[in-house]
Amino acid sequence: MEAFLKGIMLGWGVSVPIGPVNVLIMSYALKSYTQALALGLGAMSADALYLILLSFGMLEFLNYPTFFSVLAVCGAIYLSYMAYDIYKNASNVIAPQQDVKFTSHTKTFIKGFFLNITNPYVIMFWLSIATVTASIEGSFVLALLGLVAGILSWITLFPLAIYKSRNLIGAKASKMLSYFSAIILLFFAFLLIYEKFIKGS
Numbered sequence: 001m002e003a004f005l006k007g008i009m010l011g012w013g014v015s016v017p018i019g020p021v022n023v024l025i026m027s028y029a030l031k032s033y034t035q036a037l038a039l040g041l042g043a044m045s046a047d048a049l050y051l052i053l054l055s056f057g058m059l060e061f062l063n064y065p066t067f068f069s070v071l072a073v074c075g076a077i078y079l080s081y082m083a084y085d086i087y088k089n090a091s092n093v094i095a096p097q098q099d100v101k102f103t104s105h106t107k108t109f110i111k112g113f114f115l116n117i118t119n120p121y122v123i124m125f126w127l128s129i130a131t132v133t134a135s136i137e138g139s140f141v142l143a144l145l146g147l148v149a150g151i152l153s154w155i156t157l158f159p160l161a162i163y164k165s166r167n168l169i170g171a172k173a174s175k176m177l178s179y180f181s182a183i184i185l186l187f188f189a190f191l192l193i194y195e196k197f198i199k200g201s
Helices: 002-015 020-029 033-055 065-088 105-117 120-135 140-164 171-198
Strands: none
Touching: 002 140, 020 033, 020 065, 020 105, 020 140, 020 171, 033 105, 033 120, 033 140, 065 105, 065 120, 065 171, 120 171
16 A cells, blocks of 8 residues: 555656646646546556556667657657647637637547657656656555556646636636747747757757
């Protein structure tokens, strides 16, 4: 049980920090809880895929620098696209009796999946987390289940809190939050390129 609780704490520790996924979840949650949840589940599925592959030792190719360079470019392009999408739809603020049109939940899920699968930092993160999880005393499986439970609880409750308080956020504030979210995503896109091609050169 102790291993499970430590896994939950680790899951919260990796989920709470502000990053591209949380920024997008917040932006989506201002208009639709289920869309924000679908995005979070998509991102989590990418995490799960990496963790499974790591568990079976199937990610040896990560040692090649070329792989990370390609992934950094893909990740930066995708983050820029998401930033543009948020900026373009910033004026579609929610009204109490107004329905906001979204793409299907499946497409939103896929967006979340690609957001994490194209982020090289996510890979490095799971490489280190796999080591931490394995070092937790007790059952490795319980620690892993706790980790998943911690992440799942965050991507479920965080957008719910944002969605429930959306009516307290005015139209102008909602629009400014969308612009701010777009800027943050562009920052992460630039960071990927800077860290890989400018700082390391």
